[in-house]
Amino acid sequence: MSTTISVIGVGYLGAVHAASMAELGHDVIGLDVDADRVAALNDGHAPFHEPGFEQILRRGLQADRLRFTTDYADLADVEVHFLGLGTPQRTDGNGADLRYLRAAVDSLREVLPARGGAPTLVVGKSTVPVGTARTLAEQLGAVEGVHLIWNPEFLREGFAVKDTLAPDRLVYGVADPEDHEATEAAVGRLDAVYAQILERGTSRLVMGFEAAELVKASANAFLATKISFINAISEMCEATGADVTDVARAIGMDDRIGPKFLRAGVGFGGGCLPKDIRAFMASAEDLGVGESLAFLREVDAINGRRRIRVVELAAEMLGAETTSGLRGRRITVLGAAFKPDSDDVRDSPALEVACRLREAGAQVRITDPEALAGAARRAPGLETEQDTDQALRGAELVLLLTEWGQYKELDPARTRELVEVPRIIDGRNVLEPRQWREAGWEFRALGRP
Numbered sequence: 276m277s278t279t280i281s282v283i284g285v286g287y288l289g290a291v292h293a294a295s296m297a298e299l300g301h302d303v304i305g306l307d308v309d310a311d312r313v314a315a316l317n318d319g320h321a322p323f324h325e326p327g328f329e330q331i332l333r334r335g336l337q338a339d340r341l342r343f344t345t346d347y348a349d350l351a352d353v354e355v356h357f358l359g360l361g362t363p364q365r366t367d368g369n370g371a372d373l374r375y376l377r378a379a380v381d382s383l384r385e386v387l388p389a390r391g392g393a394p395t396l397v398v399g400k401s402t403v404p405v406g407t408a409r410t411l412a413e414q415l416g417a418v419e420g421v422h423l424i425w426n427p428e429f430l431r432e433g434f435a436v437k438d439t440l441a442p443d444r445l446v447y448g449v450a451d452p453e454d455h456e457a458t459e460a461a462v463g464r465l466d467a468v469y470a471q472i473l474e475r476g477t478s479r480l481v482m483g484f485e486a487a488e489l490v491k492a493s494a495n496a497f498l499a500t501k502i503s504f505i506n507a508i509s510e511m512c513e514a515t516g517a518d519v520t521d522v523a524r525a526i527g528m529d530d531r532i533g534p535k536f537l538r539a540g541v542g543f544g545g546g547c548l549p550k551d552i553r554a555f556m557a558s559a560e561d562l563g564v565g566e567s568l569a570f571l572r573e574v575d576a577i578n579g580r581r582r583i584r585v586v587e588l589a590a591e592m593l594g595a596e597t598t599s600g601l602r603g604r605r606i607t608v609l610g611a612a613f614k615p616d617s618d619d620v621r622d623s624p625a626l627e628v629a630c631r632l633r634e635a636g637a638q639v640r641i642t643d644p645e646a647l648a649g650a651a652r653r654a655p656g657l658e659t660e661q662d663t664d665q666a667l668r669g670a671e672l673v674l675l676l677t678e679w680g681q682y683k684e685l686d687p688a689r690t691r692e693l694v695e696v697p698r699i700i701d702g703r704n705v706l707e708p709r710q711w712r713e714a715g716w717e718f719r720a721l722g723r724p
């Protein structure tokens with residue numbers, strides 16, 4: 276059965292959610308205050324690189340099941356509203372900035388009475404500090420017929436469509452999970468939206484608002500901790516001559532630990548993990564239990580140190596005593612996005628390393644199949660080059676910092692023909708050291724001898 280749906284805030288999360296809901300057969304309207312973004316989406320153009328997204332966007336538009344607007348008045352008849360607004364890090368601290376979310380809820384409240392008390396569901400998907408859902412529920416509670424469910428989103432960039440249409444689990448946060456009578460109808464309404472997903476046997480967990488908010492924050496904190504854990508072991512490996520990939524492979528075979536998110540390297544970045552662990556710490560401090568999450572400060576610090584380590588290693592390989600000795604040296608950085616299959620450069624380790632090298636006076640050229648426009652906007656002084664061969668030409672040192680498929684498959688012998696001096700740092704531990712050394716390269720990696 277099809278439901279009329281709105282998705283308010285069509286950034287990464289919201290746009291993918293809107294197109295995915297249309298893919299499930301619902302009648303969807305996406306809203307954003309950014310008129311350019313709305314126009315692009317209505318024209319079938321994806322404002323970001325995400326495999327499979329543009330296809331489902333176009334399919335939804337062509338089938339007349341999907342459209343985008345800037346006007347809240349267009350949302351008057353909608354049965355289920357999803358909140359997909361961004362909650363960036365505040366400029367004055369570590370906490371999350373809830374301005375966009377609160378403004379959207381204020382605007383939504385204006386149109387909700389038009390439903391005349393007919394059952395209407397508001398579903399929060401944004402990542403928020405624990406306690407936010409309850410305050411928003413109070414704000415909405417005054418409108419007859421309206422219910423709020425907090426339904427956190429776990430999508431990964433690069434797999435966003437798949438993660439939305441085939442999630443590991445669905446989490447519904449409700450005001451009082453014990454009060455079945457009050458929540459049954461609302462839960463049923465959201466189940467109807469996700470019917471195709473639930474029919475496949477996907478777990479659906481109903482819990483309190485606070486638990487649902489904590490699920491999201493703790494999942495991201497756990498993932499960040501796992502990455503920083505292996506990167507801390509990487510520092511131990513550097514001090515002892517051990518190979519971190521051996522350690523990771525062996526500990527990952529213990530199924531209590533598992534092999535995923537144990538890839539040591541230049542660390543995590545992106546629009547979620549770094550800001551979310553900081554917001555989580557800020558939230559713990561506000562609640563008077565700052566000590567419980569104090570370890571996340573260390574997780575963040577380990578992550579930052581890996582970026583500095585690459586810069587130091589670059590100086591070392593180029594025979595520069597200090598990073599100031601990098602002046603004029605020609606360095607090529609492979610990758611600008613925070614991870615492959617994404618054009619997102621927010622808090623990208625690759626971009627930060629490139630900027631630090633440039634600040635130290637090096638002549639840095641950066642290449643990436645999708646993220647150069649974003650890189651140029653964020654770091655206007657960097658020299659960008661789309662073509663990989665062209666980017667490699669004349670380099671005295673190559674840094675692989677985002678593991679795009681084409682960089683993992685570079686042939687050491689052929690690549691050697693392009694560069695000035697065959698020196699490489701594998702910042703993602705994806706190349707085979709022996710193969711590169713045999714081809715005459717001076718090869719270094721993070722946490723590997």
Ligand code: UDX
Nearest residue numbers: 428429430431432536537538542543544545547613614
């Ligand atoms: C993350 C969460 O995975 C997702 O569930 C949540 O909804 C949003 O935040 P995303 O930001 O898309 O998703 O990226 P993810 O795939 O988690 O990678 C995050 C960063 O960690 C990347 O910079 C990646 O390169 C790095 N990473 C990941 C490692 O350094 N090592 C690993 O083993 C795994």
